[in-house]
Amino acid sequence: MLQSIQDFFSGNFMAHGYCFLWKPELVWLHAGSDFLIGLAYYSIPLMLLYFVRQRQDVPFQGIFLLFSAFILSCGTGHLLEILTLWHPVYWLSGLMKAITAIVSLYTASELVPLIPQALALPSPAQLEAANIALEKEIVERKEAENALRQAKQELEQRVEERTRELARANQVLQSEIIERELAELALAERERYLAALAEVQHSLLSLKGDKNYYTSILELLGQSAKASHVYVFENFYDTRGELWSRPCAQWYVPHLYSEGDSAKCPYLPYETCLPRWTEILARGETIMGLVSEFPEEERFTLEQMGILSLLVLPLCVNDQFFGFIVFDNCTKAKVWSASAVDLLRAAAAALSLQHERFKAEVALRHSEAQLREQATQLEQALNKIKQTQTQLVQSEKMYSLGMMVAGIAHEINNPVGFVYGNITPASESIQDLLTLVNLYRQHYPNPVPVIQEYEETIDLDFIMDDLPKLLQSMKVGAERIRDIVASLRTFSRTDQSQMKRVNIHEGLDTTLQILQHRLKKKPGRPAIEVIKKYGRITSVECYSGQINQVFMNILANAIDALESMIISSEHIESETMVAHPSPQIQIYTELIDARESISNLPSVVIRIIDNGPGMTERVRLLLFDPFFTTKPIGQGTGLGLSISYQIIVAKHGGQIRCVSAPGQGTEFIIEIPIRQCHRKFSPSRQDSSEPQVLPAKNWQLC
Numbered sequence: 211m212l213q214s215i216q217d218f219f220s221g222n223f224m225a226h227g228y229c230f231l232w233k234p235e236l237v238w239l240h241a242g243s244d245f246l247i248g249l250a251y252y253s254i255p256l257m258l259l260y261f262v263r264q265r266q267d268v269p270f271q272g273i274f275l276l277f278s279a280f281i282l283s284c285g286t287g288h289l290l291e292i293l294t295l296w297h298p299v300y301w302l303s304g305l306m307k308a309i310t311a312i313v314s315l316y317t318a319s320e321l322v323p324l325i326p327q328a329l330a331l332p333s334p335a336q337l338e339a340a341n342i343a344l345e346k347e348i349v350e351r352k353e354a355e356n357a358l359r360q361a362k363q364e365l366e367q368r369v370e371e372r373t374r375e376l377a378r379a380n381q382v383l384q385s386e387i388i389e390r391e392l393a394e395l396a397l398a399e400r401e402r403y404l405a406a407l408a409e410v411q412h413s414l415l416s417l418k419g420d421k422n423y424y425t426s427i428l429e430l431l432g433q434s435a436k437a438s439h440v441y442v443f444e445n446f447y448d449t450r451g452e453l454w455s456r457p458c459a460q461w462y463v464p465h466l467y468s469e470g471d472s473a474k475c476p477y478l479p480y481e482t483c484l485p486r487w488t489e490i491l492a493r494g495e496t497i498m499g500l501v502s503e504f505p506e507e508e509r510f511t512l513e514q515m516g517i518l519s520l521l522v523l524p525l526c527v528n529d530q531f532f533g534f535i536v537f538d539n540c541t542k543a544k545v546w547s548a549s550a551v552d553l554l555r556a557a558a559a560a561l562s563l564q565h566e567r568f569k570a571e572v573a574l575r576h577s578e579a580q581l582r583e584q585a586t587q588l589e590q591a592l593n594k595i596k597q598t599q600t601q602l603v604q605s606e607k608m609y610s611l612g613m614m615v616a617g618i619a620h621e622i623n624n625p626v627g628f629v630y631g632n633i634t635p636a637s638e639s640i641q642d643l644l645t646l647v648n649l650y651r652q653h654y655p656n657p658v659p660v661i662q663e664y665e666e667t668i669d670l671d672f673i674m675d676d677l678p679k680l681l682q683s684m685k686v687g688a689e690r691i692r693d694i695v696a697s698l699r700t701f702s703r704t705d706q707s708q709m710k711r712v713n714i715h716e717g718l719d720t721t722l723q724i725l726q727h728r729l730k731k732k733p734g735r736p737a738i739e740v741i742k743k744y745g746r747i748t749s750v751e752c753y754s755g756q757i758n759q760v761f762m763n764i765l766a767n768a769i770d771a772l773e774s775m776i777i778s779s780e781h782i783e784s785e786t787m788v789a790h791p792s793p794q795i796q797i798y799t800e801l802i803d804a805r806e807s808i809s810n811l812p813s814v815v816i817r818i819i820d821n822g823p824g825m826t827e828r829v830r831l832l833l834f835d836p837f838f839t840t841k842p843i844g845q846g847t848g849l850g851l852s853i854s855y856q857i858i859v860a861k862h863g864g865q866i867r868c869v870s871a872p873g874q875g876t877e878f879i880i881e882i883p884i885r886q887c888h889r890k891f892s893p894s895r896q897d898s899s900e901p902q903v904l905p906a907k908n909w910q911l912c
Contacts, residue, residue, distance in 0.1 A: 225298050241295055244288040251285025254278075270324055276317040283310035428461035431557055435521075435550065437537040438463050442525070442561075443478070444533035453480045453488070455533065484508075487522065492531045496551060497522035500543050518543040521551070523558040527566045535561065622695050630688040637681045644674050694723065709886055712754040714814055715744050718797060721761040728769050735776050738769060738793045745800040747814050751886050756857045760866075763850040764818050764878050768795050770841070771822035771876065795820050802881075808865045811883040821875040830870055862886065 230236045255278035262274045287310055290303040432440040441460035448454055455478045480488045486505065490497055498521045501512045512520065521537040535558050537546075546554070647670070650657075657665075722729070722740060731737040750757075772793040798817040807813040825833075825840075832838045834855040839848035858866040862882050870876040 225294065225296050230295075237295055241292045244291045248285040248288040248292075251281045251288065255281050270327070273317070273320060273324055276313070276320055280310070280313045280317045283313050286310075427557075427561060428459060431535075431554065432461045432463075432537070435537050435546065435554060436539075436544070437521075438540040439517075439538050440536065442533060442535050444525075445480075445531070454478065455480065455484070458533075487534075491522065491524040491534050494524055494526055494529075494531075496524075496555070498546060498551065500545065502543075516540045519545065521546050521554070523551075523555055525558055525562045525565065527562050532562075532565070622691065626688055626691045626695065630685070630692060633681060633685045633688060637678070637685075640677060640681065644677070647674065709751050709753055711749040711751050712757065713749050714747060714757070714799060714816065714882075717754060717758045718742070718744075718761055718799075718816070721758055721765055724762070725765055725769065728766075735773060736792055738772055738795060741794065741796045743796065743798045745798070747799055747801045748884060750814050750882055750884055752862055752882060753857075756861065757882070760854040760857055760880065761816075761818075763854045764880075765795070767850070768818065768820040768822065768876070772820060775823045791821060793821065801884075807883070808881060809863055809883055811863075811885070813864065813881050813883045816880040816882075817877060818880075819875060819877045824870045824872045824874045824876055826872055830868055833868055834866075858882065 230240070258274050258278045258281075262271050283306065287303070287306050290299065290306050293299055294303055428440045428442065431437075439460065439462045441457055443455040444458050446454055446456055457477075478484055486508070487497060500519050501509055501517050504512065504520075515538075517538040517540060519539045523535050523537075524531055525533040525535060537554070729738045729740060772795075776793065796817075796819040798815075798819070800815050802813055802815055804810050804812055829840060834852050835848075836852040837848040838852075855866055858864045858880060863886060864880065864882040866878065866880050868876065868878055
């Protein structure tokens with residue numbers, strides 16, 4: 211690589227100076243000429259670039275740049291010619307000439323299409339002629355502007371004369387317009403009040419429930435009356451029997467009052483503050499006028515409130531005065547017209563009728579609420595009776611079933627105990643007899659023909675070999691029956707009057723023993739593998755029979771889910787050729803302290819996990835509800851898991867929850883405190899997010 215680079219810069223050539231026989235005058239002539247040419251070639255592009263930078267408006271700037279590159283390449287070639295006089299870098303000189311050739315060819319190719327465009331540029335003579343024509347046009351425009359200015363002055367004079375004539379005509383029309391405007395204002399005011407009154411009637415008719423009917427009405431009336439403040443007072447009697455008025459609703463112009471100021475409407479006693487108003491309003495008459503014209507005691511109170519003019523309308527129902535509505539102005543004194551007062555009185559009458567209707571509706575709603583409450587109480591009592599009845603029936607059924615199972619286990623246990631107890635002596639006696647037969651055969655090898663014939667008939671050798679095996683098989687079967695009976699007695703314990711300390715692992719093993727027939731391999735279904743990972747836990751204070759029932763419900767549900775998954779997946783496997791993993795149930799137990807426990811007590815946690823189809827979020831949320839089941843009709847009552855929840859949560863103060871997702875299997879997590887605090891647990895739908903369930907024992911699954 212280094213040799214290639216060295217050959218590129220030197221090679222095996224001789225320097226160009228050898229061609230000049232190293233004559234100094236000839237060498238320096240060529241070197242000086244090439245240097246001056248290169249210097250000129252380098253200065254020309256710099257000046258071209260400076261020109262292009264200063265004159266951005268010059269066309270064809272790209273060709274200037276190409277010329278600059280071409281001249282720079284030529285200058286570099288001449289400088290390399292000086293270098294070759296002493297150093298034979300002909301490859302580098304040739305490369306530079308090739309670059310110069312490429313740049314010159316590209317410049318020539320770009321210059322060819324630019325020649326017609328350059329020839330199309332105007333000549334200096336053409337530019338001078340254009341300037342002369344432009345100067346003439348400017349002179350002509352100035353003359354036209356002078357003519358227009360003179361015409362404008364004449365037009366302005368005519369406009370002034372015409373304006374004076376129109377002003378005189380306008381004065382005549384102005385008086386007519388004022389008269390019409392006054393009439394239109396009166397008509398618009400009446401239309402505004404009529405529209406407001408219609409809106410009030412519509413709003414009152416569309417009100418529903420116990421909505422404050424004053425709120426939406428006062429704004430309509432205040433805007434139509436152009437008042438600063440509108441408020442309604444209703445009468446009431448204090449504890450001493452004196453008549454007072456209290457504010458019950460108001461509306462105000464937002465930019466005139468703050469929210470705090472608008473809430474300062476006081477309670478007013480009629481006897482001391484408004485004695486005159488009581489008589490006038492009780493007669494159904496109106497109080498209206500400027501505050502400055504009111505009696506002194508009233509004027510003092512109203513002026514403190516910043517009121518300049520006032521309109522007070524009575525609110526009456528069946529000639530009974532129950533309050534009044536006030537319109538006031540705080541920006542300028544105003545006296546309402548007679549037509550405006552009449553329309554506002556009509557609106558006040560509509561408010562009075564609404565007040566009466568509202569009182570009737572309140573009384574009606576109160577009666578309806580009482581009836582609904584009674585109906586709700588009756589419905590709750592009926593539901594409670596139904597639930598209690600269901601609980602009693604289920605509890606009695608399960609108690610009877612438990613007693614029956616315990617009785618059957620007891621009855622089976624006696625003969626099985628008799629059989630199991632006699633198998634060992636019978637085995638010993640039969641073994642003695644077999645030993646005796648062997649001794650006879652040893653000492654009397656040739657028995658009489660009758661004995662030999664009978665020995666062949668009964669196949670004595672087979673009997674002597676098979677009889678011990680038969681007795682051992684009978685012993686294994688008796689032990690199996692004894693274990694099943696023990697499991698049934700353990701599972702169906704009837705001593706539930708008090709809690710006892712129980713080994714949870716024993717209850718799990720007993721439940722699995724009872725369900726062993728369902729775990730075995732069946733036609734079309736592999737065996738269900740049970741993986742037990744028991745931790746080091748202590749005994750738990752609980753009702754053992756009920757806890758076993760919970761284990762039975764959850765494990766049986768897991769088996770049902772695995773069986774249904776296997777049946778439903780057979781078709782899928784035949785299409786996709788992907789086998790489902792073998793069915794499996796995992797059981798974990800562990801001991802947790804009070805800090806990790808939800809109940810804040812040392813507890814035992816039992817986790818039962820299957821790799822079945824799982825369930826949706828909706829099913830998971832309804833899982834512990836009474837009578838909820840996903841099984842076909844006749845295969846489940848929907849009570850198993852709800853009763854399991856009641857047993858764990860209500861009777862043992864623990865927790866049971868389910869974690870599942872479609873295709874992810876199901877996990878039940880049971881948490882039981884090691885010691886019971888002997889306090890009542892009464893979870894319900896009202897104070898718990900978990901479902902309320904029935905407090906009965908049940909072996910049926912949801």
